[in-house]
Amino acid sequence: MARRLFCATRxxxxxxxxxxxxxxxxxxxxxxxxAASLLPLLPCKRRRKLLKKLNSPRAAPIEPEAARRVPALDxxxxxxxxxxxxxxxxxxxxxxxxxxxxxxSEAGKLYRELGxxxxxxxxxxxxxxxxxxxLPVVDSVPHLALTPLMRSLLEEERRIxxxxxxxxxxAVRKLxxxxxxxxxPLAKLHHCRAVLGxxxxxRDRVRDFPDDFRVVVDSADGRHVLELVRWDPAxxxxxxxxxxxxxxxxxxxxxxxxVPHRRLMPLDAExxxxxxxxxxxxxxxxxxxxxxxxxxxxxxxxxxxxxxHEFLSLTVEKRAMIHHIVEFKEEFGLTRHMYxxxxxxxxxxxxxxxxxxxxxxxxxxxxxxxxxxxxxxLVLFNEKLQRYACMTKMDSGEAMTDASGNRV
Numbered sequence: 001m002a003r004r005l006f007c008a009t010r011x012x013x014x015x016x017x018x019x020x021x022x023x024x025x026x027x028x029x030x031x032x033x034x035a036a037s038l039l040p041l042l043p044c045k046r047r048r049k050l051l052k053k054l055n056s057p058r059a060a061p062i063e064p065e066a067a068r069r070v071p072a073l074d075x076x077x078x079x080x081x082x083x084x085x086x087x088x089x090x091x092x093x094x095x096x097x098x099x100x101x102x103x104x105s106e107a108g109k110l111y112r113e114l115g116x117x118x119x120x121x122x123x124x125x126x127x128x129x130x131x132x133x134x135l136p137v138v139d140s141v142p143h144l145a146l147t148p149l150m151r152s153l154l155e156e157e158r159r160i161x162x163x164x165x166x167x168x169x170x171a172v173r174k175l176x177x178x179x180x181x182x183x184x185p186l187a188k189l190h191h192c193r194a195v196l197g198x199x200x201x202x203r204d205r206v207r208d209f210p211d212d213f214r215v216v217v218d219s220a221d222g223r224h225v226l227e228l229v230r231w232d233p234a235x236x237x238x239x240x241x242x243x244x245x246x247x248x249x250x251x252x253x254x255x256x257x258x259v260p261h262r263r264l265m266p267l268d269a270e271x272x273x274x275x276x277x278x279x280x281x282x283x284x285x286x287x288x289x290x291x292x293x294x295x296x297x298x299x300x301x302x303x304x305x306x307x308x309h310e311f312l313s314l315t316v317e318k319r320a321m322i323h324h325i326v327e328f329k330e331e332f333g334l335t336r337h338m339y340x341x342x343x344x345x346x347x348x349x350x351x352x353x354x355x356x357x358x359x360x361x362x363x364x365x366x367x368x369x370x371x372x373x374x375x376x377x378l379v380l381f382n383e384k385l386q387r388y389a390c391m392t393k394m395d396s397g398e399a400m401t402d403a404s405g406n407r408v
Contacts, residue, residue, distance in 0.1 A: 060354060061354060061355075062358040070370070073370050074352050076361075083386055086385070089133065090154065092114055104135065107144045110122075131147060132150040132153075132385075153385060157381055160377050168196070168199075172189070172226075173228065177235060179328070184331055185226070186215070197378050211230070214227045214229050236285075238285055250364075255302075283302050286306040291333065301341055307334075308325060309348060312360060318365035318366070318372065319359055319360060319362065319365075349363065350363050
């Protein structure tokens with residue numbers, strides 16, 4: 001049955017008490033709408049200035065129609081913004097040698113690496129998470145450092161990465177099988193490590209799997225490139241093909257590659273659906289050789305959409321920012337018209353964020369409340385870390401113990 005749809009070449013921290021619910025932060029889209037409502041009340045000069053900001057790619061939503069937005073998924077990006085300092089700072093400090101600290105004067109210059117707004121004080125961002133970051137004074141010099149609780153959490157994260165390493169290797173193998181030449185620069189994998197759930201030292205660990213990967217130096221630019229050693233037909237099965245076996249009807253409703261026709265063509269709704277189904281199916285497996293497809297054909301568009309869908313299915317949270325997808329533009333053979341192709345498939349994908357920095361979600365992976373239906377162990381760990389980040393030392397005495405039960 002699946003062959004009729006796809007033309008393919010087979011390719012322990014203690015339990016964390018929930019803190020008192022904080023008021024939900026206003027979303028970026030709601031903030032923009034509130035600012036727009038003030039336009040008639042402002043003088044002409046300030047009105048033009050605010051209107052220019054609202055229409056800039058930094059603030060303009062990627063989905064202009066408010067009725068088509070999904071606030072629950074938009075809130076996921078707002079949550080990422082709220083915890084940007086938490087995740088970037090802990091990753092940066094964990095990469096430093098023990099005792100994992102940096103002088104506060106130097107930390108104030110690393111706003112990109114630590115994830116705090118430029119021109120703001122890093123001490124203010126650290127003070128929002130008192131259980132995870134502190135500012136010790138060493139030789140009369142204040143430092144930014146990790147608390148004992150945070151260090152114990154990082155140890156737990158390392159154990160989770162060690163447990164999940166076989167599944168991560170399998171995901172990277174599938175990612176390499178999606179590429180045109182079965183190779184990806186290691187720097188690109190390192191850039192997307194958080195999205196794919198890879199440990200920070202994955203570039204060193206790949207050498208432990210000589211039967212799956214080979215690291216070579218590109219003769220053109222000298223970059224280290226990860227190559228696939230062998231093709232596994234058992235892995236060349238996309239998520240859509242697996243879902244088709246379970247629920248054929250849902251997969252048929254997910255995609256639609258419509259054929260434009262004039263009004264002179266007398267088609268009712270049922271006939272139009274049959275015509276669209278005839279052009280939509282069979283889909284093209286993302287594990288086929290896309291270079292053999294003629295560009296600007298429906299088959300080539302189906303292939304590129306399928307590649308993006310499969311890439312998102314390999315991510316931890318079934319979503320990715322646009323710069324993560326563009327990172328593999330050459331390897332996946334994506335074109336500049338990819339945005340229009342994704343926008344037409346609004347049953348499969350949801351675009352959230354602004355025109356300058358937007359994210360792509362797999363709709364079927366989230367429920368109506370914006371919660372992942374199937375959560376990876378790393379996602380559960382990050383949720384626990386964020387619960388600690390929302391606590392203060394006065395919230396609960398139980399929260400003041402680390403993974404070993406010691407008082408912080």
